[in-house]
Structure formats: C-alpha cells, structure tokens
Amino acid sequence: MQAWQVHENGEPSEVMRLAEVARPVPADGQVLLRVRAANVNFPDALLCRGEYQVRPPLPFTPGVEVCGETEDGRRVLATPALPHGGFAAYTLADAAALLDAPDCLDDAEAAALHIGYQTGWFGLHRRARLEAGETLLVHAAAGGVGSAAVQLGKAAGATVIGVVGGAEKAAVADGLGCDLVIDRRTENVVAAVKDATGGRGADVVYDPVGGDAYTQSAKAVAFEGRIVVVGFASGTVPRPALHHALVKNYAVLGLHWGLYNAKNPGLVRECHDRLTELAARGAIRPLVSERVPLDEAAAAVQRVADGTTTGRVAVLPGQETAA
Template sequence: MQAWHVHENGEPREVMRLEETPEPVPGEGQVLLRVRAANVNFPDALLCRGQYQIRPALPFTPGVEICGETEDGRRVLANPVLPYGGFAEYAVADAAALLPAPDALDDAEAAALHIGYQTGWFGLHRRARIQAGETLLVHAAAGGVGSAAVQLGKAAGATVIGVAGGAEKAKVARELGCDLVLDRHNDDVVAAVKEATGGRGADVIYDPVGGDAYAQSAKCVAFEGRIVIVGFASGTIPSPALNHALVKNYSILGLHWGLYNTKDPQAVLHCDEQLTELAAKGAIKPLVSDRVPLTAAAEAVQRVADGVTTGRIAVVPGS
C-alpha cells in the first residue's frame, strides 16, 4: 500500500515522503481500516515538526482523523493509532473507540466531524455551559476548528461573532452563519464586540489561536463570561493575568478533548449522538473546502500549517 512517512522532524512538505509499505498489522484490541477519507488537522503539522504533546517514534504516518471502513464493511469514524496514521491507504485504530459515521455526511465531511466538532461541543456545552441568547465570540471562525464552533454556537441558539483574517476568510465566516464578522486585520475587535453587545462583551469566547487573540478576549469578555482555551495556532502561548480574571469575574477554561477518551469515554459517546442528530437535521455540516488525492497530502498539511486554508481539507485515497 501507499503511505506517507515522516523520517525526521520539520516542515510537512519537507519531511513527509510517500512510500510503498506493507499493510499495518493491528495489535490486540485494534482493527485495520481502509481509509475512505482523512481530515487534515493542525496537530498533523505539529506532529511533523515534533512539537505535539505526543511524539511518536520515527518513522510514522501522520493523519489523526479518518472516515474508514472495517473489514466487514462498516463505515466508521476513528482516530488512528500512531505510527499508523490516516495519510495512507490503510490505518489502525482501537476497536473500542470506533464511532459510526453519520449517514447524513459523505466520507470527507464525516472525516472532518470527529475532532473539531467534538472539541467544539465539549468546549461550548460541557466547559462553558453556553445558553441560548448568549453571545459567542469565535476566533479563527473560518478555520476548521472555528467553523465547527460557529455552527455549534448557532445550533445552541447563541448570537455568534466571528473573527477572521482577511476578506476571503471573513466571507466564509459570514456564509457559515456568523451574525457579525470582524476582520482582525482591519477591525478593532475589542471595540466592535463591545459595541455589538451594548458594552457587555461576549459571554463565551472560543479561542484556538492564543497570542494576540487571547489578549483581545480578556478585554472584551462579559461579566461572568467564559474564555475557552482550545489551542495556540498563533504559536504563542499567553500568560493570563489572573488578577484581571479575579477583578472582572470571568473564567478561563482549558479544553483538551483527548482526555475525555480516557477519563470519560461515555461522554464522548453521548457527544457523538448529539452531533449525529444535529447532522441529520442539517444544523451542522463540516465545511470541506478542498478534497485532494493521497499524493497531495504533504502539501495539504503544509497549507494548514501555514494558516492559509478555510474549513477543512480532506485527503481521499483513490480519488
């Protein structure tokens, strides 16, 4: 079979190599999956760079999220077990962690549903306890993680303010359903959020960016608001002024979705049921901006690493 291998750490397009390799052999409790579509995530770039919290032994195949097919023909969602990731014709996953792929979504859309939408659902519902009528501010609203939060926020009955970088991404955020879109290159985000909320600020802020985005969040979060920390796509991890959180009465909430798989797997199953129901009703639908063949996976990961994409890129072997 064909699979992309990372033999040394560095930029994805420089270190990912497409090679012929035997099909992986599943271990105890694991299954072999034919990859129908693999979604490109920012962690794939971090894995290539050696900057992710998990550092698999070299060589490995990146690709942390797939829609796959079992040997008995079931269509499933899975997070492949490294080193046998999803940018290959076949991957390996834990049998107990497989989830059924929603019938309402095609392979590429289903591949993009798992991590981003589970993260968004846990962030908004479990951590922030978002309520209908509240104002949600989403940074990087046109990206893969942000676009999921926008749709989930609208489905929850929130007013959604999206922040995006540039006119093209702002257009995508608007099409996703944001009630107000701000261009971080041209707009005063803090002033615009306060104006839109009558001076109150945003009740919930969803931040996969860090850096300057977090600094803006702290300046426009509402009384008893909640800032959900999802990641640091900017490359800068902020150091929150806890005295500011104290005197302004807001909460800073961390979210590491992967922990729920080991700490509370039943919650992951419940979330999957909620997402499947929302997909069936058409309330959520992953934005797949590009579908590329397996041969183009390295360039796709690099594009995500460079922050030039909107929505999700799906790698579709055999396309």
C-alpha cells in the same frame, strides 16, 4: 500500500515523504481500516514539527482523523493509532473507540464531524455551559475548528461573532451563519465586540489561536464570561494575568478533548449521538473546502500549517490526481 512517512522533524512539506510500506498489522484491541477520507488538522503539522503533546517514534505516518471502512464493511470514524496515521491507504484504530459514520454525510464530511465538532461540543456545552441568547465569540471562525464552533453556537441559539483574517475568510464565516464577522486585519476586535454587545462583551469566547487572540479575548469577555482555551495555532502560548480574571470576574477554561477518550469515553459517544442528530436535521454540516488525492497530502498539511485554508482539507486515498 502507499503511506506518507516522517523520518525527521520539520515543516510538513519538507519532511513528509510518500512511500510504499507494508500494511499495518492490528495489535490486540485494534482494527485495520481502509481509509476512505483523512482530514488535515493542525496537530498533523505539529506532529511533523515534533511539537505535539504526543510524539510517535520515527518514522511515523501523520493523520489524526479518518472516516474508514472495517474489514466487514462498516463505515466508521476513528482517531488512528499512531505511528500508523491516516495519510495512507490503511490505518489502525482502537476497536472500542470506533464511531458510526453518519449516513447523511459523505466520507470527508463525516471525518470532519469528529475532532473539531467534538471539541466544539465539549468546549461550548460541557466546559462553558453556553446558553441560548448568550453571545459567543469565535476566533479563527473560518477554520476547521472555528467553523464547527460557529455552527454549534448557532444551533444552541447563541448570537455568534466570528473573528477572521482577511476578506476571503470573512465571506466564509458569513456563509457559516455568523451574526457579525470581524476582520482582525482591518478592524479593532475588542472595540467591535464591545460595540456589538452594547459594551457588555462576549459571554463565551472560543479560542483555538492563543497569542494576540487571547489578549483580545480577555479584554472583550463579559462579566461572568468564560474563555475556552482550545489551542495555540498562532504558535504563542499566552500567559494569563490572573489578577485580571479576578478583577473582571471571568473564567479561563482549558479543553483537551483527547482526555475524554481516556477519562470518560461514554461522554464521547453521547456527544457523537448529539452531533449525528444535529447533522441529520441539517443544523450542522462540516465545511470541507478542498478534497485532494493522497499524493497531495504533504502540500495540504503545509497549507493548514500556514493558516491559508478554510474549513477542512480532506485527503482521499482512493482519488486520482486530476490531469
């Protein structure tokens, strides 16, 4: 079968190589899945660079989120068992963690409902306890993680402010339903948030970016607000000034969604049920901006790493390259 492999760490476009390899063999508790769609996530780039918290042995196949098909024909969502990631014809996954793919979504959309939306749900509802009528500020609102948070915030009855970089991404965020879109390249984010909220600031800030975005978050958060730290796509891990949190009376909340799979997998299934319900009634729908064949996966991962994409990019192993 064909699979992308990483033999040394570096930039995805330089270290990912498409090869013919043997089909993986499931270990105890695992299942073999035919990959129907594998969506590109920022952790795929970090895996290639050797910068992710999980470091599979070399060589490995990246791809942390798939919609796959079991040998008995069941359509499921899964996080592949590395080193056998999803950018391949077949992958392996933990049998106990499989989730049914919603019938209302196609393969690429279904795969995108998994990590980004689970992260958004746990971040907004379990960690930040977002309430209807509150103001939610989402950084990188046009990206895969941010777009999910925007939709979930609107579904929860929040007023959503999206921060993006550039006019194209601003248009995407507006189309997702943001009540206000701030282009960080041309506007002062903190001033715009304060102006939109009558000086109060955002009740909840959802930050998958870190760096300057976190600095803005601390200045734009409201009294008794909550900043949810989801990731560091900027490449810079901020060092919060705890005295500032004390003086302004806000909370900084970390979110590592993967821990729920280990610590409380039942919550993951409950979350999936809620997400499936929201998708079925049209309250959320994953934004899939590109669908590419397997041989274009390395370029797609590089584009995500470079921050030039919107929504999710889906790799479809069964799709042929356009002539």
